[in-house]
Amino acid sequence: MSSAPPPQSATREVPPPGLDPEQLRGFLDRERPGLVAGPLTARLIEGGRSNLTYVVSDGTGRWVVRRPPLGHVLATAHDMKREHRVISALHPTAVPVPETVLLCEDDSVLGAPFYVMEFVDGTPYRSAGQLAPLGPERTRAAVLGLVDTLVDLHAVDPAEVGLGDFGRPEGFLDRQLRRWGKQLDASRDRELPGIDELHAGLGRGLPASPAPTVVHGDYRLDNVLIGEDDRIKAVLDWEMSTLGDPLTDLGLLVMYSARLDIPHSPVSTTAAAAGHPAPQELIERYAARSGRDTSAISWYTAFAWFKLAVILEGIHYRYTLGQTVGAGFDRIGELVPVFIEHGLTTLQEG
The missing domain is CATH 3.30.200.20 (Phosphorylase Kinase; domain 1)
Known part of the structure; x- marks a missing residue:
């Protein structure tokens, strides 16, 4: 049976x-x-x-x-x-x-x-290799669309959409710098040449912020969904959003658009993709479309390098304690000095 x-x-x-x-x-x-x-x-x-x-x-x-x-x-x-x-x-x-x-x-x-x-149909492009099948023209269109969407976000009047009390924009940059300095202190157990110099230099050169806007906080290509028409279908991952200085979003986008040229880097940027616009073109497009003064963008980009260095050092610290799961964490520590160096160079350019 x-x-x-x-x-x-x-x-x-x-x-x-x-x-x-x-x-x-x-x-x-x-x-x-x-x-x-x-x-x-x-x-x-x-x-x-x-x-x-x-x-x-x-x-x-x-x-x-x-x-x-x-x-x-x-x-x-x-x-x-x-x-x-x-x-x-x-x-x-x-x-x-x-x-x-x-x-x-x-x-x-x-x-x-x-x-x-x-549910929104679309693709988050996380690396130059993933962008390669699009070809240079479509890659360029997608990245420029990223800038245009950022301009649209920063054009929203927070009060008009009920977000007037969504953050504390007064003293935003100073608080951010202190916050990430404390994050660094909480995870530092080795010498990091240049990190204190970078932190201090950012503190001395603190720019005057433009009028506050809704800030995404982690704005980059792999936090948006791109449709088959190469347009942005959705901006995702709003967990770090607040009211603050809009140029912090642009500085982060510029940082992620720089070429790291580190083989097998666990931190991927899309900058090496054929057709990817250079950072300066992204800055100029944002300035032209938003009307904002971007002359201090070197500070904001250097701050983005500093922030990522702190984040990576925190991951490295957890790795040394055996608190990470998965592959690639053994190489994170090597990247931190690279990010510090980029931050110092960028700050000096300003």
């Missing part, structure tokens, strides 16, 4: 850590009846550095869920309500962001607050 086939539940997909599809389905059925048409499946999107991102589907529709990392402690560092708020506020503007579906602050559903937003 042949054995009966296993019940359907026995072959069900194992859900990813941090998201129970049945729990989510029950919540959505209660809060948005009719949105979901069947059982949900979920998969974790790899590549995020902090908050967790999942794609969920009922076989017909797709949505994206964002939640804090597993075992998170500091709620303010992974504030789902804040992310949900800025994306919801920007959706009616010229800034392309996914449409939010709902926010859940009840930990009992998924073990942490989360929000749901629409």
